[in-house]
Amino acid sequence: MNKAVVPETLQSLDQRSRDIFRRIVESYLGDGEPVGSRNLSRILPVSLSPATIRNVMSDLEHLGLVYAPHVSAGRLPTQLGLRFFVDAFMEVGDLSSAERNSIEAQVRASGESQSAESVLTQASQILSGMSRGAGLVLASKAEGALKHIEFVRLEPTKALAVLVTQSGDIENRVIDLPLGVTPSQLIEASNFLNAHIQGRTITEARQEIARLKEETQQALDALSQLLVEQGLAIWGGAGGGQPARLIVRGRGNLLESVSAEADLERLRHLFDDLETKEGTLQLLDLAEAGPGVRIFIGSENKLFSLSGSSLVIAPYRDSEQRVIGALGVIGPTRLNYARIVPMVDYTAQLVSRLLR
Template identity: 75%
Template sequence: MTKPLLDQTLEALDSRSRDIFRLIVDSYLRDGDPVGSRNLSRMLPSSLSPATVRNVMSDLEHLGLIYSPHISAGRLPTQKGLRFFVDAFMEIGDLSEDDRRVIEAQVKASGSDASLEHMLTEASQMLSGMSRGAGLVLAAKSETGLKHIEFIQLEPQKALAVLVSQTGDVENRIIELPAGVTAAQLHEASNFLNAHIRGRTLGEARAEIARLMEETRAALDTLSQDLVEKGLAVWAGADAGAPARLIVRGRANLLENLTAEADIELLKHLFDDLETKEGLVQLLNLAEEGSGVRIFIGSENKLFSLSGSSLIVAPYRDQESRVIGALGVIGPTRLNYARIVPMVDYTAQVISRLMQ
């Protein structure tokens, strides 16, 4: 909600209206059920009749903050009402020391002797367990320095290209070989690349090799030159547009409170969207646009407009403070925002520190 609209809405509410609105939202976030005027009158610290509460609820409904799911039911917050509550009233508490220790210990333990992907998978699982939503981690294509490349001949015209990064991640690709390539030429191409790529990112390595190729064509025969180019192009060029890795854990948590077949279909639609390249790019862009945690409720982002889900997301960064991925929690709109926001924020901070 923009600040002018937020201020305007706040001005339209007196203290009594604010108390009743907060109770409606608190009840929804806790139980997911509509709450009626009679129950609200019992919850209020001051003595108000159900009729007076109904009048206030009517005003809140007129402002678009609450609605009645069906005739004679109590009231629930609208998407606009939830956004207003998050922006105006929600108090984001700090994590307890126990929660901090759990997050730090689990992320560090998973990252101590395992790959980056394993560490991110564990972070996603942890967020799911602590939030009762689905934990999500988006790992963008790595820009870490390269350490080693090797070609292993599999068939006369096929080889396995193995790329090792300085963080210990290993990627394998099958490449087509020019006709007549020998084991000696594969070794020569590997040696040439390894002499010049160490410590460079993929983009830097490609630029350096392109410069050196002009200077050293005489040192490599034609087939070895072709291999050198293929060895880098297999991770860049067309492959550079490949989608980032999406790690989602705890999808079953989102199904726990769903009974209607239509709701389940909407949830499936959400995950189908997320797993497309376009969805991943959108997700990373959402995280990059803000400096910290961002909250998206329902249709505030088109990625979630059909499923009605909420997303709490934060970026994590490399040693040069570049955003290289995002993590967060997806769940129903009645997520425990006050608890999950600092949880996501701290997990992103821990991962960023481990990436440096």
């Protein structure tokens, strides 16, 4: 739900409707079962008849916030209803000192050697154990600041693009050359890039070159422009040429939450999609798009639309506040969001500190 719509929808609900809606959602988050008017009449803070409650539930259904899975059943929140609840009603708690200390002790114990691999693996294990969902950590290669790029012709239609970072790392890629490229155009393209990429990461360099598109068109001919674009595009993916790495713990928790064979198959497809390069990059994009923890419910993101899963995700950063990865929890839509959000947030902050 668009957050701009939340006040309008909230305003259309009186206090009685809000109470009933909250109880329906909280009941669903607790046990996943529909709740009926008779049960609601017993747990509401005010005394209301089942008939009155049914009328309110009908109004909520008309707004698209709840639905009846069966004719005679109670109500469950729709995906729209869950988003509305998260945006308008959910009170995010905080971790206790004991929980924070426990998370930190476990992560530090696994990373006594300061191995990034052990820190990240343990973080995914902790998130899985505490959430009863699947803990996910996306580890992208840390992007180094660039120093120099050069094109070396190998044959008329091939060149070696040589990328040097300020830390001294060197990466080579073979690129296809447009027909007719001259040695002077190779030099011209590398000079233009070097004037604008020094001290920037690959991601920042791409953004800068995109920003300077008009200047590039004025300064370079068409073939040199193409070389400039290819010279950066060849290092595809998060962190340069090395693909992001996905660590997932607790897949069995998700399998336990489904019963139908079709649901199991959708979960298998989800993990297959996650482990493609496109899937991992999409996860990183989701985390980078916001400053903190983000919640995606069901089909709000196409990566999860088939599985009906939800994702709570946050980025972790290096010492210069650059996003170098993401971590979070995947689970059914009835995740305990209020508890998982601070858990993911704190773990992301902790991992950021330990990897600096």
